[in-house]
Amino acid sequence: xxxxxxxxxxxxxxxxxxxxxxxxxxxxxxxxxxxxxxxxxxxxxxxxxxxxxxxxxxxxxxxxxxxxxxxxxxxxxxxxxxxxxxxxxxxxxxxxxxxxxxxxxxxxxxxxxxxxxxxxxxxxxxxxxxxxxxxxxxxxxxxxxxxxxxxxxxxx
Numbered sequence: 001x002x003x004x005x006x007x008x009x010x011x012x013x014x015x016x017x018x019x020x021x022x023x024x025x026x027x028x029x030x031x032x033x034x035x036x037x038x039x040x041x042x043x044x045x046x047x048x049x050x051x052x053x054x055x056x057x058x059x060x061x062x063x064x065x066x067x068x069x070x071x072x073x074x075x076x077x078x079x080x081x082x083x084x085x086x087x088x089x090x091x092x093x094x095x096x097x098x099x100x101x102x103x104x105x106x107x108x109x110x111x112x113x114x115x116x117x118x119x120x121x122x123x124x125x126x127x128x129x130x131x132x133x134x135x136x137x138x139x140x141x142x143x144x145x146x147x148x149x150x151x152x153x154x155x156x
Contacts, residue, residue, distance in 0.1 A: 004114035010044040015106045017132065019124035024108065025094070027058065027119050028085035034068040039117055041068075044110050051084065051105035051121055053095055058084040060107055060119065084119060097123050 015021070031039070038044070043066035051060050059081050067078055097103045108120045127135075 005112075007112040008109060009039055009042055009112060009117075010046045010110040012046045012049075012106065012108050014047055015108055015122065015124065017127075017135070019104070019106060019122070019126055020131075021106075021108070021122040021124050022097075022103075023123040025086060025090050025121050025123070027121055029060070029110075029117055029119050030083040030085060031065075031117060035065050036117060037070075038065050038068040039110070040112065046107045046110055046119075049107050051107060053091060053098065053105070056088075056091060058086055058091060058094070058105075058121075060084055060121075063107065063110075084121065094123060102126055 045064040049060055049063040051058060053059075061081055062079055063082060064078050094105060098105065102125050104124055104126070105121055106124050108122045110117065110119050112118070
């Protein structure tokens with residue numbers, strides 16, 4: 001079986017800033033026809049979206065898929081709740097982790113894997129303000145080190 005091409009549609013950078021991502025899961029997503037066409041054109045946003053488990057099923061809320069221009073009456077509501085397709089064991093694992101204090105599930109990215117639309121969701125723990133400051137400081141240090149390295153190589 002050949003390696004399928006993976007094309008990134010949407011990325012949730014804010015999730016990496018606001019949460020520690022403990023574990024990631026790949027989930028399928030239940031879509032209607034024109035939504036798939038819109039996703040293939042890259043019209044999707046997961047910035048304000050979140051995931052909930054209800055009655056043993058996983059749903060993503062506030063994931064915005066823009067209506068397909070040529071879709072007319074077949075277009076669905078852009079912010080409708082969509083079901084995520086996961087194995088029962090994965091859902092049980094996530095339910096157990098959410099029962100612990102401070103855990104949540106966030107969508108990290110939406111991508112095409114071959115002809116299928118996949119959503120990567122992460123089991124996440126919220127960051128405190130000082131954690132965010134530490135991350136920003138580390139990023140600034142790394143950027144400064146790269147800049148200094150680049151300058152030293154330029155003049156040597």
